[in-house]
Amino acid sequence: MDDSTFKALSRTGTPGRYAAFADLVDLAPAAAFIRDSDGCYLWANHAYAHLYGTVPEHVIGKYIEDLDEPAEAEQFRALDQEILSRGTPVRHTLGYRRPDGSAGRAVGHRFPVRENARTCVAGIYVDVTDHLRATVQWQEAEENLQALRDHSGLPCALLSANGRVVEASAAAAELFQVSPHDLVGRRAHTLLAPAPDLDRLHARWNGLISRRTRRVETSAVLVDAHGLQRRAQLHLTSIGHSSGGHASVGHSMSRARHVWAVVTHQSLAHEAHPALTAAQIRILSLLAEGSSNGDIATSLHLSRQTVDYHLSRLRHLLGAATRPALVARAYVLGILAPRAWPPRSATAAHPLSTV
Structure with missing residues (x-):
């Protein structure tokens, strides 16, 4: 110089x-x-x-x-x-x-x-002080998250915006009867059994990805590698965001990058059975509440013979020989919500719904 x-x-x-x-x-x-x-x-x-x-x-x-x-x-x-x-x-x-x-x-x-x-x-x-501090905090958060994922015992998975499994806990792999390595990379829809509430789940997923909502509590029927089904209570939370698409000229639309899916409750694994009708689920709810066949007939404005037929059909579908066994099977198969009283369907959109 x-x-x-x-x-x-x-x-x-x-x-x-x-x-x-x-x-x-x-x-x-x-x-x-x-x-x-x-x-x-x-x-x-x-x-x-x-x-x-x-x-x-x-x-x-x-x-x-x-x-x-x-x-x-x-x-x-x-x-x-x-x-x-x-x-x-x-x-x-x-x-x-x-x-x-x-x-x-x-x-x-x-x-x-x-x-x-x-x-x-x-x-x-x-x-680089602030950068190093942020890096340490990020690493600690990652370690804490991994510890929760791996040791909480809850089945959980990180899903990409297009529904592909990015990370999965050992409990999630066990739920689907596959190894964690085989679960990562799978499309989430291949892990779901056909069910009447799939459209509602899809709509809620779109709400998360578009960031109209941040958290969703819902349920879905999962299917494992052996074809056995179980209804699971899902907690979905969107994380991260990126700009994509255009809401209007000059305004970009923010989309979630990932969604954490956590299973908090799951039913007993079972063979697939035909979807129950709203009337059959309502009969199970009243039966779990302690109603007699006559009370059920009166509540639903049905004949006693129709109620008897539905109960006989339900015992056959769910593999239950008695009324108490029928109620128990309705809970362990995830047909009735395990934490609700009066008894109600596990797929009811509102806590006070009965169907």
Whole structure:
């Protein structure tokens, strides 16, 4: 660096052809400085002075020991001498004390420069303290999430916006009777059994992806590798977002990137059976409530013979020989909601619904 260049950078003389560059470096977020071989600051920009809680005018003309603790000053002097003797740049990580008293970290290079026939040391650093802190927090959050995923015992999976399994817990793989490796990459719709409420589930999924809603509690019939079915209570939560499509000219539409799906309750695995009618489910609800056949007939405005027929048909479909067994099977197969009273269908949209 010749004298005119340095004067332009340090603003101690008439601005030359490097003045625009000097303005840029002076206001750049990267911290930069120039020191002579004695450790005296010849120039520093605002970002470098900010590391010490001051301004460039209070740095220029001072020595390393005037700004840093003795141990750090000794280390910096040794590094300067290494650069001066080697004549080549050195990548360096700088630890420092922030103005608020917290520990800071910057990464950059120190390198030799020429000024007035003298070899000096220049340095440029980027403060990575906040980035490192955010990285650590992200890693901790990832570890906590993985611990919850792997050790909570709940079947859960991370799904992409197009419904593909990105991650899955061991419990989820066990639920579908496959290995976690085989579950990852599967399309979610291949894990669902045909059911009357699939359209409603699809509509709720679209609401999550379009970010009209953030959380959904619903149910679906899952099918494992052996073809056995079970109704599961699902908690779906959208995470992340990306811009895609256009809601209107000049306005982008935000879409969720992923959805966490967590199974909180699941029925007993069973062979597929024909879907029950609304009347049959209502009969099961009243039966679970303790109603007699006559009471059920009166409540539903049916004949006693019709109720008897439905109950006989239900015992056949669900493999239950008695009324108590029929109620028990209705719960373990996920036909009736396990946490509702009065008894109601597990697929009811509202907690007080009976069908």
